[in-house]
Amino acid sequence: MASDRIHLTPPIIDKNGVTKWRERNRTVNCTFSPRANSLAVYQSANILPQPIGTPASGKQETKIYFAQWDAVPSTRRKFITDTSIVYDALRRGLNLLRAKDARPVDPQFLMQTHFESCKLYLDIIRKTLKTYDARLEKRPEDEELLHDKDLLEVMYSCMSLLQVIFLPFHGFLAAVVGRELMHWLNENYVTPTGEDGMGLLELEEPWLHPTFWNFIKTCTIRLIFRPVTHFLKRMASAHTNPATREMADLIVTTLDQMPSSEDYEQESDYFDSLRAWKTGHHRLTRARERHAKSLYEGKAEMEDITNLITGKTGTLVRMCTECGMSWREAICVFGIWVHPRMTRHDLPSIASEVIEEMPVDPTDPEELLQAALFQKDIVKAASHANDVDIWLVAHMMDILESLSLPEASVVSRLQKYYIITYAEQLMSDPSMWRIAIAYLSYCGIRGMGVANELLLRLPFRIANIDLPANHKYPDSLTVFVGKQTLPMAELDDILETCRRHGLKQAEETIVRVVAQKLSALRLYGKAIEYLARTLDVRALMKVLQLLSNEYLVHGAHDFVLLVDQIPSRYLYPSGQESPDFLRFTDHLHFVITYAEYHHDLSRGIRSPSLATSLALLLDPSRVDAPKEWWGLLLVDIGDLLVDDTLMSVPADDMNIILARLEEVYTKSRLGGGGEYLGALMKRYEMKSVTEALQRLESVRFILVHSAARSMLSEVGGKGRLWGGNQTPDAD
Known part of the structure; x- marks a missing residue:
């Protein structure tokens, strides 16, 4: 029976300690669990301001009381699982049938289909009762088992009566019914x-x-x-x-x-x-x-x-x-x-x-x-069935909803209401989340909305993840990865459930949250893999931005290792992607090319092809590199070409580089430094745009020198522009 009182045992306050408890400005508070039908009751500081001179309570031990409502009996888990399979098969079959043919489904076929489903429900109840009898032989005093056995017997008698009245095995509602009622x-x-x-x-x-x-x-x-x-x-x-x-x-x-x-x-x-x-x-x-x-x-x-x-x-x-x-x-x-x-x-x-x-x-x-x-009073039957057990009313209304009854519209609303209520009760047992979602997914827009909310509250962990070594992460992040003993759902199971039941909104939101957690763990490759499932370009671009920032903060070594985690398949579009997703692949091409550049440098490879690869990132016909990186790319090219023993860069590539340099330099002097020089200033910890422009001045000199050498090379010249005694050969 419902009550407006909660009795805490042992008492949260001593019998004679109420006055002292109030003087310390304490109160009773409660917190509801986002994942199950439960709450925690505990004492805490009152929200009202404490009187002047009241000593701070400080840290102290306090009792926490846990309570749960609509708890799923532990004895009934197999029963719930078995009956959910019947429900899912019935609803999936009906949906496929209705989608295949726009005409109304034959009532006789519907009756026969629901008769078979009802028969399966009754078979499961019978088997469960036999299991209970076997358990009670060993534990005759098990009150929970005895109570649930009584409930199942009532559920069996009522469900079998519904079958006799509304779902005759022969399919003829106008047939005599006396003998069938006697058998029941x-x-x-x-x-x-x-x-x-x-x-x-x-x-x-x-x-x-x-x-x-x-x-x-x-x-x-x-x-x-x-x-x-x-x-x-x-x-x-x-x-x-x-x-x-x-x-x-x-x-x-x-x-x-x-x-x-x-x-x-x-x-x-x-x-x-x-x-x-x-x-x-x-x-x-x-x-x-x-x-x-x-x-x-x-x-x-x-x-x-x-x-x-x-x-x-x-x-x-x-x-x-x-x-x-x-x-x-x-x-x-x-x-x-x-x-x-x-x-x-x-x-x-x-x-x-x-x-x-x-x-x-x-x-x-x-x-x-x-x-x-x-009396065939469906509304009253639903109300009284709910008084017996939520499972009973949910499945009764689900069977009646598809039949050609005069109260069809009312029954449809009752079916959705009780199925949703049943699914919400199942969530009091976190292990039942898949079953709850399966029920909700067949309850129209409202059911899908509740399913989305339940999935978003579901704790999960990401399996088969190896954290980068030599890096300390907070427990609030590491709890979501690896093999944990906590009762959490597997992320891949959640996403598969979303896809199975068409819960696109929940899938996108969960993947976005996962990507944030993986990015915080520097697992950018995994983050991209999950986001690519939902084609969330905005979130993908955010991950690439964070990954690029790794180079600016931690340097080339970490950056190269992190980029190496990204699957290469995302570099090669299938041709069916949206323009927004192609924007992501272009940006990804920049990140990978830049990582390869630094990888080659770390191996001592210095060649004009490296400068060419960076030049292509600045090519106006494709422009893979973000504008804020242009200044840094120009400095990298300058650092590469400062070595005058390096062979010259092709003229076309040099023209691209010089054009970008002029654009960056000119617009930065006119107030656009933040747009073009952000990465450069962060990487080298520059304090002003002027400092960055001075660095670009030196790059200009290096590029002009390289261009001059290229021109001399093309006309057959030899030697160096400075620093030596050689002069160009005379024609």
Whole structure:
């Protein structure tokens, strides 16, 4: 029962410590878990300002109380998993069928499909109950198991009743339903027991036992004819009263000849046999009238059985009451004794008539739910099923939602509401997140929204990750990678679930968060791999910016190692990418080319091709390098060409380099230094644009010198421009 009080054990405050506790400006606070239906209650400082002179409480130990609501019973995990597979298969199949054909799905096919699904649910409940029985043999005092077993038995009886009323195995709602209801009744509510009959068998004259006639009437009402005919045959042959013998013999003959609808392929044949059987009732009624004034053994009871056979409604209700039966039994046998032609369409009116005579127990959710099902009141049935168990109402409404019911629009809303509620309850067990998402993904826009929210709150870890060595990372980051013992979901499992159920928004957000964490761990290659799945160009460009910044902060060695983690496949577009993604590949080409340049330098390779590779990054026809890097690239080219023993750079490449130098220098002097010189100033820790421009002046001189050497080389000149005694050869 819900309560507005929480009782903490042991108490958070001592019995006599309330005043002192208030003087210290303490209060009780609580924090809700973002990942499960739980909260933590603890004491903390009051949010109100503390009075002047109040000593600071400082660090101190405090009790933390944990509580959980809507907890999933640990005993039911396998049951939940097994039934979720049935639900997912049913919904996936229906969605595929509707997507394939725009026409409405055949109602008969829908009924058969849902009958099979309901049958699977019932099979799973039966198997679970058998498992519970085996466990209870070893742990008979397990209260949680006993309680859940009782719930499952109620769920089985109610789900099987829904199957009988709304999902006939033969697919015909207009067929007679009496025998099917009797099978349901005898399967779920066994009475009388075998022990009752065995006790009477041992008696020489069982009809003298006080429970005999109650046993006979109960078995007759519930069509358990074998013990009835056995005892009445003994009575007909051994009793001393001729009236008793005649009545018993006629009842046995009549019951033996009673036709069953299950023995006929055509209902018309059954109705013909039923009419023929009823014509034989006159022998029984005449015998009753003939002995009406006589006193004989079992007179009142056999007259009741005669009235029952002839279909007297009042007798049926009275006999059910006298035999300790409820309205439930009366409705089921109504279609046998009073109205043999009763169909499912007749059930609501007949159920209302019986319930008026035999009221339902208003304190029993099982009875209330079954009464609503008999009356086909879907809204009431949903409310009472929710009182029994959230699993029951969710799956009942899911089955009814696809059927052609008059309340289809209402049932559809109820189905989505209860499925979402059930999925949210599953999240009280973090290991059930996949199942919860599967349920939510079939609940339209609202369900998808809730699924996105649940996935975003789900803690995860990234498997198969090796952190870069010689670098200290905070625990708040390292907890997300490697093999952890914490109860976290695997990232790849989460992303696969997103793709499976079309949760694109959650996938993009999760990948973006993952990329931020991986980037903070300097795992840029992995970050790019995950972001490429969702083609999040903005986040990809951010990762490349952080990766480029590694060179500016930590130098070429770390930069080269980090770039080497990036899979090369992203350099080669397939031709189906968007223009935005191609912008990313261009930027990636710059990063990799620049890393290769520094890798070659570290190996002592210095050639004009290195300058050419940097020049191509500045080529106006492609411009892979960001503008803020142009100044740094020009300085790198200058540092490379300062070695006058290096062969000359081709004229076309030199023209590109000089053009970029003039652009950078001119625009930086006019106030655009931040746009062109950012990387240069950060890499060399320059404090002003003037300092950067002075560095570019030296680069200009080196480039002019290199260009001059190139021109001399092209006209056949030899020697050096300065620093030597050689002069160019004369023509």
